[in-house]
Amino acid sequence: xxxxxxxMLELFDIKKIQTYQGREGNTLYCDVYFKRKKVAVFxxxxxxxxxxxxxxxxxxxxxxxxxxxxxxxxxxxxxxxxWDFLENVDKLxxxxxxxxxxxxxxxxxxxxxxxxxxxxKCKKSxxxxxxxxxxxxxxxxxxxLEELLKYNNGLEVLQKAYDEGSKEGNTIINDVEQLxxxxxxxxxxx
Numbered sequence: 001x002x003x004x005x006x007x008m009l010e011l012f013d014i015k016k017i018q019t020y021q022g023r024e025g026n027t028l029y030c031d032v033y034f035k036r037k038k039v040a041v042f043x044x045x046x047x048x049x050x051x052x053x054x055x056x057x058x059x060x061x062x063x064x065x066x067x068x069x070x071x072x073x074x075x076x077x078x079x080x081x082x083w084d085f086l087e088n089v090d091k092l093x094x095x096x097x098x099x100x101x102x103x104x105x106x107x108x109x110x111x112x113x114x115x116x117x118x119x120x121k122c123k124k125s126x127x128x129x130x131x132x133x134x135x136x137x138x139x140x141x142x143x144x145l146e147e148l149l150k151y152n153n154g155l156e157v158l159q160k161a162y163d164e165g166s167k168e169g170n171t172i173i174n175d176v177e178q179l180x181x182x183x184x185x186x187x188x189x190x
Contacts, residue, residue, distance in 0.1 A: 128166065
């Protein structure tokens, strides 16, 4: 999605999220908000059937559909989300677009939660992301990376872990200032 569309996604939110393992993937039950107002209840039971979307009022459904069309969100979804096999953008249903938006908002919330979880581990570990996977390099009985520097080869061990974690394509999650304070020589890309 383009930057304009990413900005528009911020108008949507989901709350009361429940997920379970369904027959065909993970279920998603949630309340959907648009411009901070509850607009729908979203139920994807992951059973191979259709997602159930119940709008709180018919006029809200029409307002969101109009927003999709006027903002160009429908064009972006058609062109960038794999729907261009359809004859034209008019063949892309409103409910499909709504489902895509809810999935994107959900995935963003999951990514933010995951990032926070791993950021919390940075005090005692070197953490890096490789694609969508996180990796933690930690040392037994070390509760703060500074403790590692008390050992003769502590900085060397930490530097080796950093060099390994910062290979091309990986992203170091630890704060740059924390790493500098520890004496790690940062790779040029940081």
